[in-house]
Amino acid sequence: MLAFMRRHIGPNPVPTLCDAPNLEPFGSCRVCSVEVALQEDGPTRVMASCHSPVGKGMYITTNSPRMERLRKNIVELVLTDYDTERLKKEDHGANELYNVVQQIGFDIDSVRYPKGKTHQNTPMDTSHPYMVSDLSACISCYRCVRACDEVQGEFVLTMAGRGFDAPSPRAPTSFKSDCVSCGACAQACPTSAITDVFKSKETKADEVVRSVCTYCGVGCNLEVKVKDNKVVAITAPYDAESNQGHTCLKGRYAFHFYDHPERLRTPLIRKNGELVPATWDEAYDYIVDRFADISESTAPMRSPGVSSARCPNEENYLMQKFFRVQVGTNNIDSCARVPTAHRPRHAEDLRHRRGHQQHRRPEGHAHHHGHRCQPDRCAPGDRRQDQAADREGKTLIVIDPRRTELARYAKYHPSCARAPTWRCLTCSCTTS
Ligand code: SF4
Ligand code: SF4
Numbered sequence: 078m079l080a081f082m083r084r085h086i087g088p089n090p091v092p093t094l095c096d097a098p099n100l101e102p103f104g105s106c107r108v109c110s111v112e113v114a115l116q117e118d119g120p121t122r123v124m125a126s127c128h129s130p131v132g133k134g135m136y137i138t139t140n141s142p143r144m145e146r147l148r149k150n151i152v153e154l155v156l157t158d159y160d161t162e163r164l165k166k167e168d169h170g171a172n173e174l175y176n177v178v179q180q181i182g183f184d185i186d187s188v189r190y191p192k193g194k195t196h197q198n199t200p201m202d203t204s205h206p207y208m209v210s211d212l213s214a215c216i217s218c219y220r221c222v223r224a225c226d227e228v229q230g231e232f233v234l235t236m237a238g239r240g241f242d243a244p245s246p247r248a249p250t251s252f253k254s255d256c257v258s259c260g261a262c263a264q265a266c267p268t269s270a271i272t273d274v275f276k277s278k279e280t281k282a283d284e285v286v287r288s289v290c291t292y293c294g295v296g297c298n299l300e301v302k303v304k305d306n307k308v309v310a311i312t313a314p315y316d317a318e319s320n321q322g323h324t325c326l327k328g329r330y331a332f333h334f335y336d337h338p339e340r341l342r343t344p345l346i347r348k349n350g351e352l353v354p355a356t357w358d359e360a361y362d363y364i365v366d367r368f369a370d371i372s373e374s375t376a377p378m379r380s381p382g383v384s385s386a387r388c389p390n391e392e393n394y395l396m397q398k399f400f401r402v403q404v405g406t407n408n409i410d411s412c413a414r415v416p417t418a419h420r421p422r423h424a425e426d427l428r429h430r431r432g433h434q435q436h437r438r439p440e441g442h443a444h445h446h447g448h449r450c451q452p453d454r455c456a457p458g459d460r461r462q463d464q465a466a467d468r469e470g471k472t473l474i475v476i477d478p479r480r481t482e483l484a485r486y487a488k489y490h491p492s493c494a495r496a497p498t499w500r501c502l503t504c505s506c507t508t509s
């Protein structure tokens with residue numbers, strides 16, 4: 078119903094708290110409630126719009142005195158366990174609870190219920206290298222738990238107990254465990270009760286630049302926050318086809334390499350066994366000379382070229398063309414077929430190896446992984462899609478002599494111990 082209303086009324090037809098663009102509807106906060114009647118001016122029922130299906134002949138009232146009272150009461154109850162003074166001072170753009178308070182016109186100072194027991198003394202957990210949790214600001218919306226389960230598939234977080242008597246921390250358990258620092262929980266949390274060391278959501282920037290991650294071949298889109306000409310934080314846009322509001326640890330947090338003092342800033346040419354800094358003109362001249370030598374000599378067949386899976390298809394195409402036509406060798410390969418980035422995953426991919434591009438799994442396909450790839454290490458965005466496919470009941474086949482982490486989710490895991498992986502993979506693709 079909420080998606081229907083967004084399509085027809087606008088992006089913000091009713092306030093929401095537990096809903097998030099890349100999570101399944103959950104229906105826990107109820108601030109999205111609407112009145113629904115099955116005939117005009119007929120009796121109405123109150124339904125949470127985010128997880129109720131829309132039906133033919135429904136009369137939906139998004140705003141009425143009854144709904145206003147209900148929403149104010151819900152928010153008032155939430156605020157009985159929230160530091161209202163802190164809420165007034167926080168970054169209001171990033172705090173969705175504050176935004177909802179504003180949207181429904183609730184006066185933060187008018188909470189009628191006595192405070193009683195609260196969780197506001199819960200200490201901060203800063204033990205994790207990237208994630209920070211301050212559960213005194215938690216509103217028990219479950220978005221972090223669902224993000225960890227549904228988006229990353231890591232199942233690290235959980236909720237324990239109910240109400241004020243629930244043991245603290247009542248929300249996510251400690252980050253020690255299988256946490257892979259993907260930041261999905263931090264991006265999902267509406268109040269920054271879970272955030273990251275960069276405060277990626279709250280950090281103000283001069284400019285937000287849409288970019289594509291350069292680490293692996295999945296092609297995750299990024300929103301890069303730039304302040305004083307420096308990257309200060311990265312978030313994942315929800316409208317990106319390839320990653321839909323998610324990235325791995327590398328894409329989201331490992332961004333300091335771009336201005337690291339040890340970063341190579343000039344080409345290096347090996348002279349007398351030493352790598353010596355050179356200008357780009359010197360480097361290009363050197364490359365041209367060396368290629369000319371190779372082409373003229375009898376050795377081109379012994380001069381292979383390896384292109385990168387991080388390049389677009391067009392560049393990979395040019396690379397092979399250059400080697401075949403100019404250098405005169407068919408010894409050309411791409412790291413797309415080794416564990417670096419895109420591994421062959423469908424029969425189609427086996428014929429057309431892909432470089433860096435946006436992609437999303439076709440619906441309803443079996444998913445193959447093979448050739449000694451470990452997407453949890455080298456392309457976590459892909460691995461996340463594999464786990465999601467597994468949860469959706471699709472068939473995941475992992476072909477690897479090792480028992481990789483992904484093999485835990487596979488329906489079939491032929492180990493290929495006695496047969497080359499490629500033979501196994503080719504066989505599975507030609508018979509599927
Ligand atoms: S950072 Fe990722 S893996 Fe770790 S708890 Fe959050 S969602 Fe789960
Ligand atoms: S930590 Fe944040 S996302 Fe998780 S339940 Fe609390 S408020 Fe919701």
Ligand code: FES
Pocket residue numbers: 092093094095096103104105106107108109110125126127128
């Ligand atoms: S947004 Fe619908 S119940 Fe929370």
